[in-house]
Amino acid sequence: RAQVAINDGNPEEAERLAKLALDELPLAWFYSRIVATSVHGEVLHCKGDLSQSLSLMQQTEQMARHHDVWHYALWSLIQQSEIQFAQGFLQAAWETQERAFQLIKEQHLEQLPMHEFLVRIRAQLLWAWARLDEAEASARSGIAVLSTFQPQQQLQCLTLLVQCSLARGDLDNARSQLNRLENLLGNGRYHCDWISNADKVRVIYWQLTGDKKSAANWLRHTPKPAFANNHFLQGQWRNIARAQILLGEFEPAEIVLEELNENARSLRLMSDLNRNLLLLNQLYWQSGRKNDAQRVLLDALQLANRTGFISHFVIEGEAMAQQLRQLIQLNTLPEMEQHRAQRILREINQHHR
CATH class of the missing domain: 1.25.40 (Serine Threonine Protein Phosphatase 5, Tetratricopeptide repeat)
Incomplete structure (x- = not known):
């Protein structure tokens, strides 16, 4: 029970x-x-x-x-x-996943639907580290595990395929995958985490294409969760803040993000904190608060020493690139942050031109 x-x-x-x-x-x-x-x-x-x-x-x-x-x-x-x-220990998460893959192999558990869950969280991790080809292959293997199930079950892996296209700046591909995703969303009932993950890639796509109309429409109809006391609900509130920033609604977005950060810090949700700081950076940058933008970007880069995040920076595109170029020119970044900033910039230059 x-x-x-x-x-x-x-x-x-x-x-x-x-x-x-x-x-x-x-x-x-x-x-x-x-x-x-x-x-x-x-x-x-x-x-x-x-x-x-x-x-x-x-x-x-x-x-x-x-x-x-x-x-x-x-x-x-x-x-x-x-x-x-969620704690931001992505290397430890990787090693735990390795033990899970080993168990699947030893006990022949390949046919369990749970196998899809494992390859999906492996894909999320690979995506965070900008190993996009491997992330995509992992998400596709998740779809293969579920090939005999209802197509609705594939929503999460499909979301990750969209995420890979977005990180590559391949908006045409992202659009055709989103059509499939939105079709599935309209033809099933899903757990709130699944909806929040699907909404995330939709809102990022609208941001990258400047589609304010879709964002405004979504924002009008999307329920606002009562709390943000775990990483599932943090995700949906972040979607809301991202849409608000796109629409220039900076004040409500800032209130949301400040509260998310307070929760993330008290619960030690370090991966969420890393994502929240990047959204705050966008908010400050777009509303002309350049010093605040630089301050939170430095915090995000420092935290990324722990999480290893790359793609979360890359999807912010040209605004992120401008800021990183400035930071690299100032030549004041510690070595690890300098190295990461250069790597992120290379990815943006390659994919988001």
Whole structure:
């Protein structure tokens, strides 16, 4: 019942049932205890309590491996990787994914739909690091895993293919993939994370093509989440702020981003903080606050030493390139940041001309 509750988007009820199960189930009921521990970890992940969630997912993995419950071992590794990504530890997330791929190979779990989840989060990581060909191949392999399922299941991997096209500045390709994506969005019911990921690439596309009409229309009809206390909801609020910036609504966007940053800092959502700083940079740059823009860009570059982010800078295009050229000319950047700034600039020059 706890598992059903979390799947239905009811974390409070899921947490109550999971704790009840762990308090009352005999130790010998190992399968139920594995499920309950996993659900409790998932609830804490949704609440933004990342370190405690990570520890419960590691416990789930140990128990599942001990009792040969391989699909829960795989699930817990995928969750661990997502948490490490959210914390900004992308190298650790990569290594966790490697262990998950190894488990799939050893236990022949290739046919599980969960395999798609793993190749999808691997694609997100490769995208962040600007390894776009590999990211695209990974997303396509996710679509292949789901080839016998309803096409709606492919929404997330399709979103990543659009993201790869956007990072390459290939707007024609992005547009035809977006047509497929929007068709799927109109023909199914999806979890809010899926919608927020799909909206992200749509809003970035509108930004890159200057399509204010679509952005305004979307902004009118999109629900605003009540909280931003986990990385799923941070994403949807960022979409809203990006649309507001495109429309020149700088004040409401700044209020949104300041609040997102406060939440991201208190919950240690470092990947979200990195993304938020880049949006704040765009806001300051476009509203003529050049000193503020430079300050948050320096923060974003410093944080990228930890996350390894490249493509998140690249998709901001020419505005980002102008600022990076100035910073590189000033010759005051620390060595790691200087190196990253040059790499980002090379990517923008190659793709966004």
